[in-house]
Amino acid sequence: MTATIPDPSSPVFDRLEQLLPRVQKPVQYVGGEVNAQVSEWGSADVRWALMYPDAYEVGLPNQGLQILYEVLNEQEGTLAERTYAIWPDLAALMRENGVPQFTLESHRPVVAFDVLGVSFSTELGYTNMLEALDLAGIPLHSVDRTEQHPVVVAGGHAAFNPEPISDFIDVAVAGDGETVVLAISEAVRAWKNGGRPGGRDGLLLSLAALDHVYVPRFYDVEYLPDGRIRRVVPSRPDVPWRVAKSTLTDLDAWPYPRTPLVPIAETVHERASVEIFRGCTRGCRFCQAGMITRPVRERSITGIGEMVQAAVAATGFEEVGLLSLSSADHSEIREVAKGLADRYEGTNTSLSLPSTRVDAFNVDLANELSRNGRRSGLTFAPEGGSERIRAVINKMVTEEDLVRTVATAYAAGWRQVKLYFMCGLPTETDEDVLQIARLAREVIRVGREVSGSRDIRCTVSIGGFVPKPHTPFQWAAQLGHEETDARLALLRDEIRADRQFGKAIGVRYHDGKPGIVEGLLSRGDRRVGRVIEQAWRDGARFDGWSEHFSFDRWMGAAERGLEGTGVDVAWYTTRERQHDEVLPWDHIDAGLDKEWLWQDWQDALDGVEVDDCRWTPCFDCGVCDQMGTAIDVGPTGRVLIPLEPISPAPLLTTQA
Amino acid sequence: MARSPGREIVPPVQKLRMRYAKRGRMRFASHRDCARSFERALRRVGVPMAFSAGFHPHPKISYANAVPTGTSSEAEYLEIGVLQECDPQALQAALNATLPDGMEIMDVVVTRTSDLATRLEAGEWRLELPGIEPDVARAAAQAFLAVDEVEVQRMTKGGLRRFDARGPVVELAECSGEGDPEGCAILRLVVRHGTPSVRPDDILAALAAVADLAPPIPPRITRLAQGPLDENARTVQDPLLPDRVEPTVGA
Numbered sequence: 001m002t003a004t005i006p007d008p009s010s011p012v013f014d015r016l017e018q019l020l021p022r023v024q025k026p027v028q029y030v031g032g033e034v035n036a037q038v039s040e041w042g043s044a045d046v047r048w049a050l051m052y053p054d055a056y057e058v059g060l061p062n063q064g065l066q067i068l069y070e071v072l073n074e075q076e077g078t079l080a081e082r083t084y085a086i087w088p089d090l091a092a093l094m095r096e097n098g099v100p101q102f103t104l105e106s107h108r109p110v111v112a113f114d115v116l117g118v119s120f121s122t123e124l125g126y127t128n129m130l131e132a133l134d135l136a137g138i139p140l141h142s143v144d145r146t147e148q149h150p151v152v153v154a155g156g157h158a159a160f161n162p163e164p165i166s167d168f169i170d171v172a173v174a175g176d177g178e179t180v181v182l183a184i185s186e187a188v189r190a191w192k193n194g195g196r197p198g199g200r201d202g203l204l205l206s207l208a209a210l211d212h213v214y215v216p217r218f219y220d221v222e223y224l225p226d227g228r229i230r231r232v233v234p235s236r237p238d239v240p241w242r243v244a245k246s247t248l249t250d251l252d253a254w255p256y257p258r259t260p261l262v263p264i265a266e267t268v269h270e271r272a273s274v275e276i277f278r279g280c281t282r283g284c285r286f287c288q289a290g291m292i293t294r295p296v297r298e299r300s301i302t303g304i305g306e307m308v309q310a311a312v313a314a315t316g317f318e319e320v321g322l323l324s325l326s327s328a329d330h331s332e333i334r335e336v337a338k339g340l341a342d343r344y345e346g347t348n349t350s351l352s353l354p355s356t357r358v359d360a361f362n363v364d365l366a367n368e369l370s371r372n373g374r375r376s377g378l379t380f381a382p383e384g385g386s387e388r389i390r391a392v393i394n395k396m397v398t399e400e401d402l403v404r405t406v407a408t409a410y411a412a413g414w415r416q417v418k419l420y421f422m423c424g425l426p427t428e429t430d431e432d433v434l435q436i437a438r439l440a441r442e443v444i445r446v447g448r449e450v451s452g453s454r455d456i457r458c459t460v461s462i463g464g465f466v467p468k469p470h471t472p473f474q475w476a477a478q479l480g481h482e483e484t485d486a487r488l489a490l491l492r493d494e495i496r497a498d499r500q501f502g503k504a505i506g507v508r509y510h511d512g513k514p515g516i517v518e519g520l521l522s523r524g525d526r527r528v529g530r531v532i533e534q535a536w537r538d539g540a541r542f543d544g545w546s547e548h549f550s551f552d553r554w555m556g557a558a559e560r561g562l563e564g565t566g567v568d569v570a571w572y573t574t575r576e577r578q579h580d581e582v583l584p585w586d587h588i589d590a591g592l593d594k595e596w597l598w599q600d601w602q603d604a605l606d607g608v609e610v611d612d613c614r615w616t617p618c619f620d621c622g623v624c625d626q627m628g629t630a631i632d633v634g635p636t637g638r639v640l641i642p643l644e645p646i647s648p649a650p651l652l653t654t655q656a
Numbered sequence: 657m658a659r660s661p662g663r664e665i666v667p668p669v670q671k672l673r674m675r676y677a678k679r680g681r682m683r684f685a686s687h688r689d690c691a692r693s694f695e696r697a698l699r700r701v702g703v704p705m706a707f708s709a710g711f712h713p714h715p716k717i718s719y720a721n722a723v724p725t726g727t728s729s730e731a732e733y734l735e736i737g738v739l740q741e742c743d744p745q746a747l748q749a750a751l752n753a754t755l756p757d758g759m760e761i762m763d764v765v766v767t768r769t770s771d772l773a774t775r776l777e778a779g780e781w782r783l784e785l786p787g788i789e790p791d792v793a794r795a796a797a798q799a800f801l802a803v804d805e806v807e808v809q810r811m812t813k814g815g816l817r818r819f820d821a822r823g824p825v826v827e828l829a830e831c832s833g834e835g836d837p838e839g840c841a842i843l844r845l846v847v848r849h850g851t852p853s854v855r856p857d858d859i860l861a862a863l864a865a866v867a868d869l870a871p872p873i874p875p876r877i878t879r880l881a882q883g884p885l886d887e888n889a890r891t892v893q894d895p896l897l898p899d900r901v902e903p904t905v906g907a
Contacts, residue, residue, distance in 0.1 A: 020684055021726050021874040027689055030681035032757050034696070262696055264682070264689050264756060316696030348713060 339640030484512030668737030682758030
């Protein structure tokens with residue numbers, strides 16, 4: 001008699017299916033989406049499980065994951081499947097019944113894959129990664145894993161400071177992932193086909209030799225007696241001192257996703273998205289995305305047109321979003337908007353532009369894009385309430401601009417305008433935040449005047465500012481949560497007390513506590529890993545969801561996790577850093593010259609603004625020199641020719 | 657601008673009724689999930705849909721009597737309005753080529769009558785009960801049929817409701833046969849629609865009440881048919897039958 005060893009890659013759907021009738025929204029776990037790619041397991045020798053560490057409804061629309069999914073699946077011999085964070089109701093049943101974390105395509109255990117790639121848009125997904133590792137049966141700590149376990153790779157914006165999760169990941173990738181995932185695949189393939197030389201360490205060493213790939217375990221961190229970092233040193237020869245980010249060039253050559261996923265479950269963005277450019281040099285000092293994705297690289301107007309057309313045909317979505325960090329800044333946005341609006345006139349396909357820049361041009365664009373389909377409200381992000389604070393953050397917009405822009409929108413018939421602000425910005429006082437109320441009142445006053453209607457609304461939405469690595473504000477003290485809450489309460493009371501306009505102004509804000517945890521994770525170092533693990537052990541999951549987030553749990557975990565280190569949560573969050581401090585992420589190279597960042601920080605404190613290098617001479621942020629890249633913008637001068645009218649397939653109609 | 661949709665409303669030139677199946681993994685999709693999947697399939701195929709009026713125009717689709725999430729069905733019904741006449745068979749083939757696995761259009765007819773909803777008089781269901789021996793289920797069904805009334809309760813949109821699950825039941829019989837898996841009872845249920853409609857989970861609650869029937873594994877439930885009830889045969893007829901009759905020329 002021979003005992004049969006169960007194949008660890010066997011699908012678990014049959015067992016999962018028994019559990020699904022007992023959980024909320026079971027459809028999110030079954031896969032089967034239109035445009036999902038299911039490859040034969042045996043057809044590939046390198047297999048990726050790609051995870052977005054949040055609920056399916058948030059994770060599915062994520063563009064980064066969808067891009068890598070297609071890029072990997074196009075490769076001969078490589079397959080990629082997806083997995084998302086599992087809600088606690090199902091996770092409990094899975095543990096009870098021995099069902100491991102699975103992928104949605106073949107419902108195979110994640111542990112059977114070669115690589116688990118996790119894309120972090122936000123630090124609040126860290127505990128969800130730990131939960132997934134645990135459900136998958138993968139040891140939480142990199143050092144405890146064997147050749148049988150997948151290589152755990154972190155990417156996305158939060159991976160620009162991978163130190164807090166460095167115990168749990170094997171590898172972090174800095175920057176654009178498209179080419180790096182292919183290089184990782186090749187290294188994994190070579191290692192597997194070569195008889196796994198050097199075991200798991202051998203594989204990690206070969207990955208550490210790749211550009212843009214950081215393997216935390218090959219670096220030692222030394223600390224000063226006061227708790228600051230003394231230095232970060234490679235512990236092996238051939239491991240670079242600094243790991244530079246990857247920068248994709250020629251977006252037109254990378255028209256992904258070609259066939260966006262169409263979820264069956266409802267998700268947060270029910271639309272196809274087309275990335276019209278990557279990077280931003282507006283220079284907003286709080287904005288990590290803008291700093292780490294330089295320089296600007298545009299997709300051409302014709303490239304955009306082709307992607308929109310392909311996405312609509314492949315998905316049947318009614319809406320296409322033209323994505324970027326500041327879409328109105330595309331060099332040919334007017335032509336793009338008009339060309340697309342003409343193409344899709346009368347087809348019930350609507351186009352949307354996340355409109356954040358505050359100028360009248362943006363309203364024109366919104367008018368153009370909304371002529372075909374549904375119209376939602378308009379959103380602008382002045383970010384700071386007073387002109388002074390806007391100079392500090394380098395969001396160059398005057399109050400006059402703002403009021404005029406919003407008035408233009410109301411005059412054009414828009415009834416609902418949303419304004420985004422931040423609270424807790426460096427040098428901010430109560431007065432700066434109270435200016436938001438004055439602005440909102442002025443917006444409504446002028447709005448009523450120009451629209452001749454009292455039926456207009458303005459929603460003020462405020463988030464707490466969290467200083468991020470690789471920005472000029474990386475040295476800044478974060479505002480404590482009590483102070484944040486007090487400032488927001490002042491603003492709320494000020495608006496509520498206004499009898500003339502208060503009823504037309506909505507205020508949406510979040511309390512300051514989650515921002516402190518985000519701040520701890522954003523600017524944390526390796527010592528914060530123990531806090532994350534403790535928080536997860538204490539039940540932290542889905543920290544981006546207010547109904548699951550517990551500040552007290554995190555503070556308790558921090559107390560235990562940081563015991564004996566001499567540093568605490570305040571040290572990581574509300575402490576201002578000095579010029580000479582070694583920052584935990586200094587060895588991850590986003591291309592930005594640290595001295596330039598420091599100068600920009602000093603300029604911020606002085607209220608000195610800096611221009612956009614697309615239209616003014618280079619101001620030496622360092623990225624293009626360091627990375628060998630260049631600004632890549634139009635205009636191309638090309639036009640979108642009208643499409644053949646989108647008519648029903650001839651076989652359908654019995655008569656013309 | 658935002659306040660002036662200003663579109664002219666073009667009435668549909670044709671309506672088509674469809675029976676579709678929702679099975680396998682798609683049974684976990686809610687009705688709204690299925691509706692979105694169907695609407696996107698219509699757009700991918702390029703069906704010339706008629707749209708509703710108003711600020712948020714919607715394609716003209718009406719759905720009848722959706723099964724609860726988690727339940728399979730071979731007999732869901734919907735109707736669409738189109739701006740150009742479509743060939744039912746071509747439409748069926750085109751949609752089936754693009755719908756997610758587990759959603760399948762089983763039948764398409766041109767609408768020629770007005771009262772589909774009222775013809776969906778009764779439903780026929782199949783309840784697979786893994787872990788329950790056929791004899792046990794047969795005895796439970798007989799116990800259920802032997803009484804005049806079995807009160808059950810269910811959370812509805814209007815709150816917790818108590819109602820009789822026995823009255824509308826026309827047929828409840830164990831029907832597993834050769835070739836079916838061992839130790840898995842299969843019940844066939846025919847039930848009249850009403851308000852609230854008695855559903856298979858109500859029947860399972862009733863069987864638990866009258867015979868302590870407690871499936872150890874979640875049962876698999878499939879709606880097999882909806883339509884006019886044939887009282888004598890205790891079967892459900894095809895509700896699209898009247899639409900299949902070609903109008904007589906000159907009538």
